[in-house]
Amino acid sequence: xxxxxxxxxxxxxxxxxxxxxxxxxxxxxxxxxxxxxxxxxxxxxxxxxxxxxxxxxxxxxxxxxxxxxxxxxxxxxxxxxxxxxxxxxxxxxxxxxxxxxxxxxxxxxxxxxxxxx
Amino acid sequence: xxxxxxxxxxxxxxxxxxxxxxxxxxxxxxxxxxxxxxxxxxxxxxxxxxxxxxxxxxxxxxxxxxxxxxxxxxxxxxxxxxxxxxxxxxxxxxxxxxxxxxxxxxxxxxxxxxxxx
Amino acid sequence: xxxxxxxxxxxxxxxxxxxxxxxxxxxxxxxxxxxxxxxxxxxxxxxxxxxxxxxxxxxxxxxxxxxxxxxxxxxxxxxxxxxxxxxxxxxxxxxxxxxxxxxxxxxxxxxxxxxxx
Amino acid sequence: xxxxxxxxxxxxxxxxxxxxxxxxxxxxxxxxxxxxxxxxxxxxxxxxxxxxxxxxxxxxxxxxxxxxxxxxxxxxxxxxxxxxxxxxxxxxxxxxxxxxxxxxxxxxxxxxxxxxx
DNA sequence: GTGGTCTAGACCACC
DNA sequence: GTGGTCTAGACCACA
Numbered sequence: 001x002x003x004x005x006x007x008x009x010x011x012x013x014x015x016x017x018x019x020x021x022x023x024x025x026x027x028x029x030x031x032x033x034x035x036x037x038x039x040x041x042x043x044x045x046x047x048x049x050x051x052x053x054x055x056x057x058x059x060x061x062x063x064x065x066x067x068x069x070x071x072x073x074x075x076x077x078x079x080x081x082x083x084x085x086x087x088x089x090x091x092x093x094x095x096x097x098x099x100x101x102x103x104x105x106x107x108x109x110x111x112x113x114x115x116x117x
Numbered sequence: 118x119x120x121x122x123x124x125x126x127x128x129x130x131x132x133x134x135x136x137x138x139x140x141x142x143x144x145x146x147x148x149x150x151x152x153x154x155x156x157x158x159x160x161x162x163x164x165x166x167x168x169x170x171x172x173x174x175x176x177x178x179x180x181x182x183x184x185x186x187x188x189x190x191x192x193x194x195x196x197x198x199x200x201x202x203x204x205x206x207x208x209x210x211x212x213x214x215x216x217x218x219x220x221x222x223x224x225x226x227x228x229x230x231x232x233x234x
Numbered sequence: 235x236x237x238x239x240x241x242x243x244x245x246x247x248x249x250x251x252x253x254x255x256x257x258x259x260x261x262x263x264x265x266x267x268x269x270x271x272x273x274x275x276x277x278x279x280x281x282x283x284x285x286x287x288x289x290x291x292x293x294x295x296x297x298x299x300x301x302x303x304x305x306x307x308x309x310x311x312x313x314x315x316x317x318x319x320x321x322x323x324x325x326x327x328x329x330x331x332x333x334x335x336x337x338x339x340x341x342x343x344x345x346x347x348x349x350x351x
Numbered sequence: 352x353x354x355x356x357x358x359x360x361x362x363x364x365x366x367x368x369x370x371x372x373x374x375x376x377x378x379x380x381x382x383x384x385x386x387x388x389x390x391x392x393x394x395x396x397x398x399x400x401x402x403x404x405x406x407x408x409x410x411x412x413x414x415x416x417x418x419x420x421x422x423x424x425x426x427x428x429x430x431x432x433x434x435x436x437x438x439x440x441x442x443x444x445x446x447x448x449x450x451x452x453x454x455x456x457x458x459x460x461x462x463x464x465x466x467x468x
Numbered sequence: 469g470t471g472g473t474c475t476a477g478a479c480c481a482c483c
Numbered sequence: 484g485t486g487g488t489c490t491a492g493a494c495c496a497c498a
Contacts, residue, residue: 105202164498280483337435344465
C-alpha cells in the first residue's frame with residue numbers, strides 16, 4: 001500500500017482484489033483473506049480493510065458467509081469489468097478528455113491514437 | 118462552478134483561466150479579475166479563488182504585481198501548451214485510451230463524452 | 235441454511251423446529267436430532283446447533299435429558315401457538331401492515347411474497 | 352439514540368433524517384447539520400454520524416457541497432419513499448410474513464386485517 | 469469552518 | 484475464529 005497517494009488506502013486495497021480477479025488469479029466462490037489477516041499482512045488497521053470489503057460487498061463483488069468469511073460472488077469477472085468500466089466512464093476518461101480539450105487536442109487526434117494502439 | 122464534482126473548486130477555476138488562454142481569449146500581459154471580483158461573480162469563497170491564483174502562479178502562468186493585481190506571464194500560450202501537451206500525448210492520453218480498449222469502450226463512446234464536456 | 239441472510243443461522247435452525255411443530259410433523263415427547271447429527275446434516279458448526287437448542291430450551295419448547303438427548307415439551311403445539319400468535323395478531327402483523335399501507339404496498343404484493351416464502 | 356437496540360446507531364441516525372423528510376419537516380435543497388454539530392448534539396462520535404451521511408449519500412437522499420456541508424437532494428420525498436419501501440419489501444415484510452406462516456396465519460386473515468386498518 | 473481518512477483499541481453477535 | 488460497530492483522537496484537503 002502506498003500511504004502517500006491521493007487515492008485512499010481502502011480503495012487501493014479494493015483495487016488489489018479487483019486486479020486479482022481481472023488477472024484470473026481468483027474467481028467465483030473463492031474465499032478471500034479475513035479482515036484481520038489482510039490487515040496484518042498489509043500493515044494497516046483492520047477498520048481500513050473492513051471498509052474495502054464493505055465497498056466490495058456493496059458493489060456485489062464479494063458476499064459474506066456469516067461467521068466464516070468473505071467469498072467472491074458468481075460471475076465475478078463480468079461484474080468486475082462492469083464496475084471498472086463504470087468508474088472509468090465517470091472519472092478517468094472524462095478527466096483525460098477534459099485536459100485534452102484544454103490543450104486543443106481534437107477528437108480526430110484522439111481517434112487516431114486510439115486506432116493505432 | 119460545480120460543488121458536487123470530485124474535482125476541487127479551485128482547480129475548476131484554474132481550468133477556466135487555462136481554457137481562456139488556450140482559446141486565445143486572453144493573452145500575455147492581460148490582467149485577470151481580482152480575487153474579490155472573481156469570488157463574487159462565481160459565488161465562491163475568496164480563499165478559494167486565492168488558492169487558484171496561487172496554483173497558477175506556482176506553474177508560472179500568471180504573476181502578481183503587488184497592490185495592483187494578477188497578470189498573464191509572457192508567452193503564456195506557448196508555455197502552457199508545450200509543457201503539458203507533449204507529456205499528454207505521449208503518456209496520459211494513450212494510457213487512458215489503452216484502458217478504455219481493455220474495457221471495451223469504443224471510440225464512439227469516447228467521442229460522445231468528448232463532445233458533451 | 236442460508237449463510238447470506240441477515241437472520242442468524244441459529245434462529246434459522248430454530249425456525250425449522252418450530253415449523254415442524256406447527257405443521258404437526260413432530261409433537262410432545264418426541265426426540266429431536268442430536269446436536270451432532272443435525273450439525274452434520276445441515277453442514278453447520280455444532281456450536282451453532284447448540285445455540286439453537288439452548289434458545290428453544292430457554293423458551294421451554296424443548297427440554298434436555300442429560301446424556302440422552304433433547305425432547306419436545308408437553309403441550310408444545312399449544313404453548314408455541316398461544317404465546318406467539320396472540321402477540322403476533324395484536325401487534326406485529328398490524329404494525330407491519332400499517333407501514334405497508336403507508337408505503338403504498340398493496341395486498342396483492344403482500345400475498346405474492348407470502349406465497350413465495 | 353438508543354445504544355441498547357440491535358439496530359446500529361448510524362442507521363438510527365439515518366432513520367431520523369428519513370422520518371423528518373417523510374413528515375415534511377425538511378425538504379429539497381435544505382442543509383442538514385454538519386457532521387460535527389450533529390455528533391455533539393446526539394452525543395455520538397463524529398465517525399458515526401459520518402457513516403450515516405455516507406449511507407444517505409449512497410442512496411442519493413443527500414449530496415455534498417465541497418467544504419460547505421450536506422444538502423437534501425431533489426425529489427427527496429419520493430426517493431425516501433422508495434428507499435424505505437425497498438427495505439420494507441426486502442426485510443420487514445418477509446420477516447413478519449414468515450412468522451405468520453409459522454403460526455398458521457393464512458393470507459386471508461392477513462388480507463382481512465389489512466383491509467380493516 | 470466543512471467532510472474524508474486512518475489508527476488504536478474496545479466490545480459485540482455469531483459460527 | 485469471523486465480521487460489525489463504536490469511540491477517541493489525529494491529520495488532511497478543501498472552502
